[in-house]
Amino acid sequence: MTELLQYVITGVTVGSIYGLIALGFVLVYNSSHVINFAQGDLQMVGGMIAVAVLTAGLPLPVAVVVGTLGGAVAGFLLYKAAIEPAGDAGPLPLVVITLGAALVLRGVVELIWGRGYYSLPAFSGDEAIQFLGVTIVPQSLWVLGLTAAVVVVLTYFFNSTKTGKAILATSIDPDAATLMGINTRRMKLLCFGLGGFLGAVAGVAIAPIAFTYSMVGLMLGLKGFVAAVLGGLGNFKGAVIGGLILGVTETMMSGYGASDYKDAIAFLLILVILIFMPRGLLGASGVERV
Amino acid sequence: MSADTGVLERTRAVGAPAAIRREGELILKVDGLSVHHGSVCALDGVSLEVRKGELVALVGSNGAGKSTLLRTLSGLHTPRAGTIHYLHQDVATLKPAQRVEVGMAHVPEGRRVFAPLTVEDNLMLGAFSRRDRRDVLLGDLEEIYGLFPILREKRTLAAGTLSGGQQQMLAIGRALMGKPRLLLLDEPSMGLAPLLIAEVFNVVRRLQQQGMTILIVEQNATAALELADFGYVLEAGRVTKAGKGFALSNDEEVKKAYLGI
Numbered sequence: 001m002t003e004l005l006q007y008v009i010t011g012v013t014v015g016s017i018y019g020l021i022a023l024g025f026v027l028v029y030n031s032s033h034v035i036n037f038a039q040g041d042l043q044m045v046g047g048m049i050a051v052a053v054l055t056a057g058l059p060l061p062v063a064v065v066v067g068t069l070g071g072a073v074a075g076f077l078l079y080k081a082a083i084e085p086a087g088d089a090g091p092l093p094l095v096v097i098t099l100g101a102a103l104v105l106r107g108v109v110e111l112i113w114g115r116g117y118y119s120l121p122a123f124s125g126d127e128a129i130q131f132l133g134v135t136i137v138p139q140s141l142w143v144l145g146l147t148a149a150v151v152v153v154l155t156y157f158f159n160s161t162k163t164g165k166a167i168l169a170t171s172i173d174p175d176a177a178t179l180m181g182i183n184t185r186r187m188k189l190l191c192f193g194l195g196g197f198l199g200a201v202a203g204v205a206i207a208p209i210a211f212t213y214s215m216v217g218l219m220l221g222l223k224g225f226v227a228a229v230l231g232g233l234g235n236f237k238g239a240v241i242g243g244l245i246l247g248v249t250e251t252m253m254s255g256y257g258a259s260d261y262k263d264a265i266a267f268l269l270i271l272v273i274l275i276f277m278p279r280g281l282l283g284a285s286g287v288e289r290v
Numbered sequence: 291m292s293a294d295t296g297v298l299e300r301t302r303a304v305g306a307p308a309a310i311r312r313e314g315e316l317i318l319k320v321d322g323l324s325v326h327h328g329s330v331c332a333l334d335g336v337s338l339e340v341r342k343g344e345l346v347a348l349v350g351s352n353g354a355g356k357s358t359l360l361r362t363l364s365g366l367h368t369p370r371a372g373t374i375h376y377l378h379q380d381v382a383t384l385k386p387a388q389r390v391e392v393g394m395a396h397v398p399e400g401r402r403v404f405a406p407l408t409v410e411d412n413l414m415l416g417a418f419s420r421r422d423r424r425d426v427l428l429g430d431l432e433e434i435y436g437l438f439p440i441l442r443e444k445r446t447l448a449a450g451t452l453s454g455g456q457q458q459m460l461a462i463g464r465a466l467m468g469k470p471r472l473l474l475l476d477e478p479s480m481g482l483a484p485l486l487i488a489e490v491f492n493v494v495r496r497l498q499q500q501g502m503t504i505l506i507v508e509q510n511a512t513a514a515l516e517l518a519d520f521g522y523v524l525e526a527g528r529v530t531k532a533g534k535g536f537a538l539s540n541d542e543e544v545k546k547a548y549l550g551i
């Protein structure tokens with residue numbers, strides 16, 4: 001029983017990270033109908049920048065803030081340099097563009113920091129908390145708290161602010177949104193920035209628990225994507241729930257002796273989704289555009 | 291056209307001159323506008339004008355280029371040639387969003403309400419470009435609800451759950467929330483039952499009486515021309531006739547070609 005509880009807590013922590021990355025996918029997808037396969041790499045960039053700032057001798061809180069803002073800037077740049085110039089290229093070319101952007105981000109990071117493995121110190125010490133016989137590292141609580149905070153803030157932003165509503169309008173019908181006087185490009189830019197920011201929050205929050213390195217975004221990005229799709233790709237709460245399901249399932253599998261197959265879960269889920277949603281995700285977005 | 295003098299009395303009760311001379315400040319002036327969609331020429335040298343307080347109707351059959359004209363006015367298409375002046379300003383320099391800020395509001399073909407959002411959200415999005423305080427906007431919202439009581443009743447429902455006629459009211463209300471100085475209406479009667487069509491045209495008439503400047507494009511030529519102060523007939527991207535609205539609706543050729551009489 002204790003064991004099970006332990007796996008659940010670990011799984012929820014990992015799942016929160018997947019959920020944060022999934023939120024980035026959803027934000028960008030909602031505003032631009034682009035699946036941003038560089039989302040995991042934006043997360044990696046955030047972690048790497050935070051490590052670099054800390055190594056330069058600045059205090060941890062500064063490193064955390066600069067890392068997350070760095071992710072946001074990377075998101076803005078991604079939109080300005082790669083997405084906006086492509087115009088109305090359509091979903092498929094845009095997906096290819098984001099895959100290319102991911103390679104560029106990895107390449108730049110390797111040029112600057114090499115292929116080494118890095119980590120950050122925990123935000124509030126390493127002393128594990130014992131609770132009902134279960135061990136919880138304080139960083140897990142940070143991860144959970146940050147994820148919860150992000151969900152609350154995003155929900156408020158989209159339900160109750162003018163800009164949030166304008167982003168929704170852009171996502172529903174870009175032409176009609178333009179006729180409201182909404183600058184739809186600015187809304188998309190904002191979402192790429194927010195997506196980068198969320199990715200970087202995940203990257204910085206998990207850097208004390210798991211190593212960050214140039215290729216880490218590949219697998220994390222895929223996991224986040226699966227979580228987003230599980231949640232219905234378009235729904236914030238769904239994205240987080242998808243992340244939690246994936247995280248807990250993976251941890252259970254490793255815990256009960258099938259750790260070799262841990263990563264396969266995500267791919268199995270993708271297969272199941274593709275089989276039971278035969279028109280695919282891009283097909284769904286095509287319907288909305290008519 | 292001998293019908294002309296009679297028309298004047300019917301459309302403008304007071305002080306209208308006998309010839310087709312239009313009064314009032316020039317709000318919109320389109321000159322030699324040509325627009326292409328790829329290799330398709332949708333508009334070919336269209337010129338027209340709309341003056342303050344006028345209801346101008348542009349009628350034409352399906353594919354004549356009516357929507358293309360309005361979408362070009364709003365900046366959704368870029369013209370190949372010609373100019374658009376709004377309040378004496380060349381709008382070529384204005385981005386689509388800025389055209390809304392200066393007072394052009396466009397109710398698009400097919401309503402295009404934001405279906406998953408609530409009726410009230412849709413209306414408030416219409417005021418996106420305004421910088422007024424929230425209580426001012428809420429006051430205007432009340433005014434729209436006064437004009438369309440059904441929208442008040444349904445204000446918390448998703449816009450997609452409304453009937454076609456109600457969605458058209460919403461689309462018009464949403465545009466009015468922008469406090470426009472020029473209202474562009476694209477086939478507001480499209481796809482509606484006759485009773486609702488009459489209701490939509492009643493709304494248009496009411497707006498006209500309140501002094502709103504309106505450019506309406508319609509396939510439903512009779513209703514639009516009878517209401518209009520001035521009308522244009524668009525055929526395959528060219529303006530082929532222009533005149534007082536009621537005169538046009540009585541013009542034999544127009545009757546034959548567009549009114550199905």
Ligand SMILES: Nc1ncnc2c1ncn2[C@@H]1O[C@H](COP(=O)(O)OP(=O)(O)O)[C@@H](O)[C@H]1O
Pocket residue numbers: 327328330331332350351352353354355356357358359
């Ligand atoms: N986005 C587009 N791409 C290509 N052709 C278009 C597009 N929009 C309109 N057209 C063509 O331009 C012409 C005018 O269309 P439109 O302005 O929609 O006419 P109307 O509104 O009068 O029915 C038609 O021949 C139509 O097929």
Ligand SMILES: [Mg+2]
Pocket residue numbers: 356357358399477
């Ligand atoms: Mg049309």
